[in-house]
Amino acid sequence: MRFYLTTAIDYVNNRPHLGNAYEKITADVIARYKRLSGFDTHFLMGNDEHSQNVYKRAHERGLEPLEYCDQMEREFRAVWTQLDISFDDFIRTTEPRHKAAVQRLAQRCFDKGDIYEGQYEGWYCVSCEAFKQERDLVGGACPLHATQTPEWIREKNYFFRLSKYRDALLEHFHAHPTFLQPEARRNELLRLLEGGLEDISVSRAGQSWGIPLPFAPDNTVYVWFDALINYAAAVGYGTDPSRFDACWPADLHVVGKDITRFHAVVWPAMLMSAGIALPAQVYGHGWVNFGGQRMSKSLGTSLDPTDVAHRFGPDPLRLYLVKEIAYGGDGDFTWERYEERYNVDLANNLGNLVSRLAAMAEKYRGSRLVAAGGGGRLAQVADAALARYRVSMDGFALHDGAAAAFQIVDASNEFIAETAPWALAKQAGDAGRLDEVLFEVAEAVRIAAVLLRPIMPGSAAEILRRVGETTMPDALRLDQDGAWRGTDVRHITKGAPLWPRVEASKSNDVNVAGATKRPSQKMEMSVEETPAGTLGTPGTPGAPAVPATTPAEDSRISYEDFMRVELRVAKVLTAEAVPKSKKLLKVTVDAGTEHRTIVAGIAGAYQPEQLVGRTVVIVANLRSAKLMGVESQGMVLAAGPEGQPPTLIACDPSIPPGTRVR
Numbered sequence: 013m014r015f016y017l018t019t020a021i022d023y024v025n026n027r028p029h030l031g032n033a034y035e036k037i038t039a040d041v042i043a044r045y046k047r048l049s050g051f052d053t054h055f056l057m058g059n060d061e062h063s064q065n066v067y068k069r070a071h072e073r074g075l076e077p078l079e080y081c082d083q084m085e086r087e088f089r090a091v092w093t094q095l096d097i098s099f100d101d102f103i104r105t106t107e108p109r110h111k112a113a114v115q116r117l118a119q120r121c122f123d124k125g126d127i128y129e130g131q132y133e134g135w136y137c138v139s140c141e142a143f144k145q146e147r148d149l150v151g152g153a154c155p156l157h158a159t160q161t162p163e164w165i166r167e168k169n170y171f172f173r174l175s176k177y178r179d180a181l182l183e184h185f186h187a188h189p190t191f192l193q194p195e196a197r198r199n200e201l202l203r204l205l206e207g208g209l210e211d212i213s214v215s216r217a218g219q220s221w222g223i224p225l226p227f228a229p230d231n232t233v234y235v236w237f238d239a240l241i242n243y244a245a246a247v248g249y250g251t252d253p254s255r256f257d258a259c260w261p262a263d264l265h266v267v268g269k270d271i272t273r274f275h276a277v278v279w280p281a282m283l284m285s286a287g288i289a290l291p292a293q294v295y296g297h298g299w300v301n302f303g304g305q306r307m308s309k310s311l312g313t314s315l316d317p318t319d320v321a322h323r324f325g326p327d328p329l330r331l332y333l334v335k336e337i338a339y340g341g342d343g344d345f346t347w348e349r350y351e352e353r354y355n356v357d358l359a360n361n362l363g364n365l366v367s368r369l370a371a372m373a374e375k376y377r378g379s380r381l382v383a384a385g386g387g388g389r390l391a392q393v394a395d396a397a398l399a400r401y402r403v404s405m406d407g408f409a410l411h412d413g414a415a416a417a418f419q420i421v422d423a424s425n426e427f428i429a430e431t432a433p434w435a436l437a438k439q440a441g442d443a444g445r446l447d448e449v450l451f452e453v454a455e456a457v458r459i460a461a462v463l464l465r466p467i468m469p470g471s472a473a474e475i476l477r478r479v480g481e482t483t484m485p486d487a488l489r490l491d492q493d494g495a496w497r498g499t500d501v502r503h504i505t506k507g508a509p510l511w512p513r514v515e516a517s518k519s520n521d522v523n524v525a526g527a528t529k530r531p532s533q534k535m536e537m538s539v540e541e542t543p544a545g546t547l548g549t550p551g552t553p554g555a556p557a558v559p560a561t562t563p564a565e566d567s568r569i570s571y572e573d574f575m576r577v578e579l580r581v582a583k584v585l586t587a588e589a590v591p592k593s594k595k596l597l598k599v600t601v602d603a604g605t606e607h608r609t610i611v612a613g614i615a616g617a618y619q620p621e622q623l624v625g626r627t628v629v630i631v632a633n634l635r636s637a638k639l640m641g642v643e644s645q646g647m648v649l650a651a652g653p654e655g656q657p658p659t660l661i662a663c664d665p666s667i668p669p670g671t672r673v674r
């Protein structure tokens with residue numbers, strides 16, 4: 013039984029944010045669940061490198077595009093490793109295997125008569141790397157990239173006959189009702205298909221960064237046509253036919269809702285044209301916002317997943333994203349909610365359960381527990397939870413799979429409270445019952461950890477070690493290891509608390525400096541009086557231990573902190589006074605990829621006409637604000653002695669607009 017799954021490949025013009033990480037984490041949970049279920053799983057991820065933004069970013073950094081992409085590959089891999097993402101292969105679109113596949117597939121479509129030469133005239137959003145129709149824009153702007161003005165382009169393009177495949181696609185959707193999930197996405201695209209499809213451009217003129225069309229090498233393959241082919245390229249299309257035959261079709265493409273159309277309409281049509289089988293399923297997940305706002309570098313609302321993983325380690329983050337967001341829908345991350353869930357689910361609930369079990373096993377049975385029968389109430393709970401878990405995970409209701417595992421944890425805590433092992437231990441006649449109770453809890457915790465293994469791999473492995481599971485974590489199989497074991501001897505190991513309780517930091521800032529404070533702890537209490545989450549000393553298996561000291565009072569920031577402020581060179585195009593203001597001028601600037609209006613407090617030093625043509629430095633990722641009724645999209649840097657009007661920070665006029673200040 014094989015299972016080949018993929019995620020979207022990321023643009024590398026920025027480091028990944030928490031939204032990109034959400035996709036990789038949830039796909040990893042699916043991959044790990046499939047392995048746990050006995051599938052021979054192949055999990056592909058990668059980077060999408062042939063985008064205009066990537067090319068531009070490389071030049072801003074003074075690097076050759078490939079050199080820049082090499083650096084970004086290292087950064088991306090480091091983030092994914094930190095989040096414990098278990099990908100088997102990582103493809104880059106600049107690799108020879110990818111180029112070979114793209115050229116082969118493009119040639120197949122051309123030979124079939126599905127690619128023809130034409131003229132494109134219309135809008136293009138560089139951030140989406142997508143051709144836009146008038147109806148896709150809101151107030152003239154791309155709804156996903158409101159601060160960027162779409163470009164009007166007119167160029168010779170090669171077109172793909174997407175319209176020709178509309179009926180075949182509709183048929184495929186109807187014959188395979190689960191081809192696109194969740195249902196809301198499927199319905200959305202069914203409506204789109206019913207409305208008819210237009211042919212799409214598959215090449216760009218005058219772009220050197222990309223793969224040449226094999227039949228017209230002066231033209232570069234459009235980045236989306238290029239990128240989609242990675243899924244076939246990675247398993248040998250165009251380079252290794254026998255491997256491709258063995259691995260294709262893919263079982264599942266996990267992608268975000270914004271790009272589902274490319275995967276469930278364009279990609280299948282390309283495959284039909286080239287005579288290749290279609291992937292079995294596409295899953296279009298929802299988006300994660302940060303504090304209710306769309307995550308965006310340019311809007312300054314982006315959150316670095318490594319900052320979040322530093323707080324408690326990767327597993328609490330993975331659990332939060334999987335358990336708190338119904339898969340398929342949108343969700344939100346705030347530091348407050350994250351800390352709250354950490355305390356409730358991990359410190360108080362699961363962590364405390366593991367600590368109490370180990371403490372009681374040691375105190376009453378020298379850490380050796382012997383099964384004394386078939387299992388009582390917890391065995392039934394575990395059976396029911398396993399059944400719910402399978403159905404949920406098979407149907408990609410990952411949040412419900414997590415809830416099923418926690419059903420066992422909750423029931424175990426209730427069971428301890430009701431059976432009161434400390435009271436049983438006081439009566440010699442209750443010794444048999446105490447054996448049963450302790451073993452039952454240990455077995456329930458073991459099964460909960462097996463179920464949590466795909467979601468919290470490091471922590472689950474540590475819990476399994478502590479409850480005496482002898483099978484290596486990677487060798488666990490749901491069929492045998494998820495079932496109740498009624499006859500066994502268990503050696504329980506005590507350890508530091510997995511998740512020490514923290515005091516809420518009440519901060520929703522991206523900066524997590526305050527988050528490294530050591531949480532308050534109580535130590536060495538007796539088993540009975542142990543309140544939730546307070547036993548022992550800090551230290552976490554999957555998560556790095558919380559530092560024992562507050563960082564020194566040092567207000568200096570790291571280079572990464574500095575790079576969060578996006579300073580860019582811009583050229584003033586127009587300037588005018590702001591009515592009724594002595595200090596403010598309204599300027600429009602060319603910021604490289606867009607024009608912006610900025611209100612600047614520099615009227616004391618300049619007449620508006622003196623500014624036109626000046627090269628200035630702006631803060632490009634400042635949230636928009638209204639000043640004297642005018643919306644300002646950024647800030648112009650200026651300085652002046654106390655009490656005197658500020659003058660512009662000088663900038664060499666030869667530096668092109670859009671260049672990043674570093």
Ligand code: MSP
Pocket residue numbers: 019020021022023030031032034035060239240241242266267268269270271298299300301306307
């Ligand atoms: N390069 C294309 C994908 C090509 S796949 C053949 C691309 N890259 S991306 O970097 O912009 O996005 C990568 C993935 O991250 C996409 O699936 C996208 O939907 C997802 N997400 C981007 N922002 C997100 C959130 N805020 N939340 C969840 N997923 C998000 O598109």
